[in-house]
Amino acid sequence: MNTKLINRPLYEDVAERLREQIFAHELAPGSWLDEQSLALQFGISRTPMREAIKVLASEGLVTTKMNKGAYVTEVDRRDLEQIFTVLSLLEGQAAKETALKASEEQLTALDNLHHRLEKAAADRDIEQFFDINVKFHDMIQNIAGNKWMNGVIVDLRKVLKLQRRDSLSRSGRLL
Structure with missing residues (x-):
C-alpha cells in the first residue's frame, strides 16, 4: 500500500x-x-x-x-433491522427539515439526483447507484443542517456499508 x-x-x-x-x-x-x-x-x-x-x-x-x-464487526439480520429502524427515523426527520428549508435550486438538484439514482438502478450499475445514493442522502442531511443527527447517520451508514453489496445481490434487489 x-x-x-x-x-x-x-x-x-x-x-x-x-x-x-x-x-x-x-x-x-x-x-x-x-x-x-x-x-x-x-x-x-x-x-x-x-x-x-x-x-x-x-x-x-x-x-x-x-x-x-x-x-x-459482524452485522447480522437483527442488527440490520435495528439499524434500519433508527436510520429511518433520523433520515425521515432530515427529509422533513429539508422539505421546510430547501430552496427551489436545492429541490431541483435533489430531483436530478433521484432521476440519476433510478437510472443507475435500472442499469444495474451498482457503483454508480451507491455513489449517487450517498450524494442524495448527503445533500438532504446538509440542507437539514443538524450536525448531531448527521453524525449518527454517518456512523450508522458506515456499519451498513459492511453489508451493502451482499444485501443488494439478494433476489429482488438491485443485482
Whole structure:
C-alpha cells in the first residue's frame, strides 16, 4: 500500500486505510485485528494502530472484546433491522427539515439526483447507484443542517456499508 499521508494525525490516516480494507472485505467481518502484524504491515508503532482501532470501534466498524482484542464487526439480520429502524427515523426527520428549508435550486438538484439514482438502478450499475445514493442522502442531511443527527447517520451508514453489496445481490434487489 503506497498511499501518501496527508497532514493529519497518523492514527487518522491509519484508520482511513483500515476502513478501506474493511469495506473492501480485505479484512473480513469477524476477523481478528492483530495490532502487532498490522502495525508491522503499515510500518508504524502499535500506538497509532491502537488509536486507529479505537476510532473504528467508535464508528461501529470494529468490536472490541475484553482480553481478546479487536475484531471486524459482524452485522447480522437483527442488527440490520435495528439499524434500519433508527436510520429511518433520523433520515425521515432530515427529509422533513429539508422539505421546510430547501430552496427551489436545492429541490431541483435533489430531483436530478433521484432521476440519476433510478437510472443507475435500472442499469444495474451498482457503483454508480451507491455513489449517487450517498450524494442524495448527503445533500438532504446538509440542507437539514443538524450536525448531531448527521453524525449518527454517518456512523450508522458506515456499519451498513459492511453489508451493502451482499444485501443488494439478494433476489429482488438491485443485482
